Amino acid sequence: MSVRVDGLSLAYRKTRVLDKLDLSLDGGVHGLLGPNGAGKTTLVRVLATVLPPHEGTVRLLGNDVTNRRERTELRRRLGYLPQQLGYFPGFTVREFVEYMAWLKEVPAARVPAAVDDALERVDLTERADSRMRTLSGGMLRRAGIAQAIVNNPELLLLDEPTAGLDPEQRVGFRALLRALGQESTVVVSTHLVEDVASACSGVVLLDAGQVQWTGTADQLAAAGVDGVGDTPSERGYLALLRGARA
């Protein structure tokens, strides 16, 4: 099991954001859906090992995130795109991705090829030598994805990865997601139901800090045949959400 979370709780001061959450994921692309404040980003940050769990256990790729040695081992096999991507504006795209490869301890001999491959997969090869500060929002997002996949992660965590991408880029990104899902476990946090429907093999619906529903994209679409929403997936999402809150 790539991701195994048991009884995970986490609070910001007195606000409980994750509440005894249980989750198991393995292989493929998994979409984390939920309304604002559901706890999606917090869950992804815990999975990215930047937030320690307050309660419960989190084992990723067989490693306990609270164990320092295991956490370090895990991080070498982890890719993470945070919701707000920070970057060094003076770095070129290639330098940024290369720098991240170094931080992820990719063997030095493999770095140039790994960087080229990551940039090619996000279609940024032509802008590889552009400074980060000159990139558009969509390009920055793609550079963020490139750094996340430069170490060929076994567990890839993407928080709102399609924000800022135009429709054409979004379609291309979905294809990339599907390809990544062939060889690793990908967790995508998004509020775009269509992204989940198109690219994800599994869906996790989060609300109030708990997993309310898990299933496949087809099951999501089938869950709301007669509900409100523009697409079957939206109707399914809203129906499941209302059902959970009822």
Add this chain to the structure above:
Amino acid sequence: MNRALGIELRRGVGVWASVPLIAAGTAIALAHPRDWAGDWLGWGYYLRIMLIVVGPLVVAVAAWQGGRERRRGLVELLDSTSLSPLRRSLAAYASPAVWASLAFGVVAAAMGAVTATHSTYAGPPILLALSAVAAVVMFAALGFVAGRLLPWRGTAPLLAITTYVAVAATAYTDAPAAYLSPGVQLFFSDSPARWWAPTTAAVFLSVAAAALLLLGPRSRWLSPAALVLAVLLSQPVIRAGEDAFTVDAAAEALVCADGSPQVCLTQRHAGQLPEVAATVQQVLAGLEVAGPINEQRFGEEYLREQGTLNTLYLGADLNGQADLEVVREDAGNLAVQLRCDGPVDPPDDDAYSATFDMAAWVRDRPEPPYSGVLQGRSEQEVLTLIKAVAPAAARCDLKAVQGLLDAP
């Protein structure tokens, strides 16, 4: 590591900061060339003095680099990576540390090139220079760590001001520990003991290590050990204080020129002896029989073993060389001016000013007719008068001087 280090060195703030650092260093060097251009020891000491301004600038640059990750919102992404925070920090620290050291080295080398054309004694005190570079490395470490811990935009300028005040304040304390600070004025004629520069460098590097070790969760416990090492290493410097500096007997040994009167300079300025001696002898030509001049030698103002030696103020031009105009003036003064320990009594004011007129005559050798106390006298009469007055003036015997002036 090498590739990441290369990226940091190319893109970090250090590469840009090196330009103002070189400009600041150059400006400080050009402000007081007399202090360092004339001899190598002055060069070595002046590198330390430059740190009073360069140090705070380095602190500010490094603090800016240290706060970079938080300012750019990168902390979360970087924290998700496997590389140890200490190694990550060291790569980022390299940018201000390496570039600041290089900038300092460039200015030091340029100053050294000037000094090399003028100084004829010894060679550059490399250990003093390396100690100054170690201080730059320390300033960079302290600034970087402060920037990491206080990632506020105002941290860098505030630290620069605080560091400047702290370093400059050491100039006003006589605590022996202050000898670790560049703010302390060192005597340019005294050389440090051999152990002094390497020890101070080791102290600076230990402090830098103590600061940087704080940045690694696992290395943090080693920081106090590095600090203790710095304290231990600083003990000889603190205990010795001023005593670590002694007159370099070889440097202060006299080298004398032929001719009368005999002019001697220290070995440190021996290269300037021919022109200084020629200037003194030209000024004093014709006064060979004047008592104090005839019997004594001339030398530099700060000679410790003065004995019967007349001290001569060499001044310094912009290259730290003897200012021959100053030498001319001082030689004239030595010939005939009153040499009194205390203030001159008002009734003897005429005698006092008369010796000034005679000193000016010796220096300038004007054409007759003369003015003031020398009015109505021929050149030969003036020379006779000066030869008569000189011994009395040297004894500060004002009555005798006045008597000679009043004599028909």
